[in-house]
Amino acid sequence: MELSAPSSSPSKKQKKVVVFDYGFGNVRSAERALARAGADVEITRDYDKALNADGLLVPGVGAFASCMKGLREARGDWIVDRRLSGGRPVMGICVGMQILFARGIEHGVESEGLDEWPGSVEPLQAEIVPHMGWNTVEAAAGSQLFAGLDADARFYFVHSYAVHDWSLETHNPAMEAPKVTWSTHGKPFVAAVENGALWATQFHPEKSGDAGAQLLTNWIGTL
Template sequence: MSSPTTSRKKVVVLDYGFGNVRSAERALAHVGADVEITRDYDAAMNADGLLVPGVGAFAACMQGLRAARGDWIVGRRLAGGRPVMGICVGMQILFERGVEHGVETEGLDEWPGTVEPLKADVVPHMGWNTVTPAEGSRLFAGLDAGTRYYFVHSYAVRTWDFETGNPRIDAPKVSWATHGEPFVAAVENGPLWATQFHPEKSGDAGAQLLTNWIETL
């Protein structure tokens, strides 16, 4: 793990009622960020980076996010090229829709795709697993291929079909993991990054990954 020498970037952990914000705060502070937990619009808009956590059901997270104007904050930041990172359900809500128990809920639609139940013998997928990083990934820089990260989820995006349509714009970098079947484990798309696993619970590997993100702010 890199030593926590990253310059003091201001990171807001969006507090919309769905996410282990204290664990995220501690992990970010450990790698040198100046962290604030808030749903304040101005603070979230003006921070160097915005982290969107998430636990629980897709529909409930979307309801909480909208109640806190988080959908507006994320959209406005991305429109201005300001960095946003989603974790776990905070990643899932960035997709077009989620389907849980037969109920379909609209997500933020930053990426096309549907969050669906994992098809595996054991669900939820809980514990440590490896990830196959995308070629040229900055998120996984300095991390070995066999590094394990901590997952807790029953739903995931199982297919990826998204191209920029513009040869001048880099296609998103998509990293994969497998539990019963392959699923999207992380995405890097301009100012928008996200992980299905929990960096804040992934020890030294997670600290390195968060350092990599903060160094881009």
């Protein structure tokens, strides 16, 4: 699949995206991928810039507890909460997705997450761990994030933990139910979520070639 170049029309203003730099993420790779997808990107942990950008991307690598500690020290928990309270888009990737859940359990130790979604991040249930390499996903019906992508599109994963059960539902007909995308490594796990202003992927779109670039283009198009 070839990714079309972003429009160069001078009348179309680029969307401002902040890659939140709290010490736990591939920020340079994310910056390059977002720029390729047409965004005006800045890597920063500045509170006001992160709060006021059109989109905020929260990366994450390493241990759940360490990422949460770094995020809190950089006031990232406050930024994510305030942005979502105002309906302003946030996207998490890899551990940046995992910390959006209520808790993470690593080596038997439970750590609190941001609790934007209920559920636990737990060890993968597979013969081979970590799950490292390319894999397909089962995109949610009506997904905007995976729009324009083939059903057999592959994305790059590097992780040893995941969410295996999704429990958040909505019974209010005025509210759109979250769109949950799944992948399988041993047991099925949550690979991506679209929930109002909050989107996230377990895989690395910035390492997923043209498929990842199209996915980021789709996100930027909603900002």
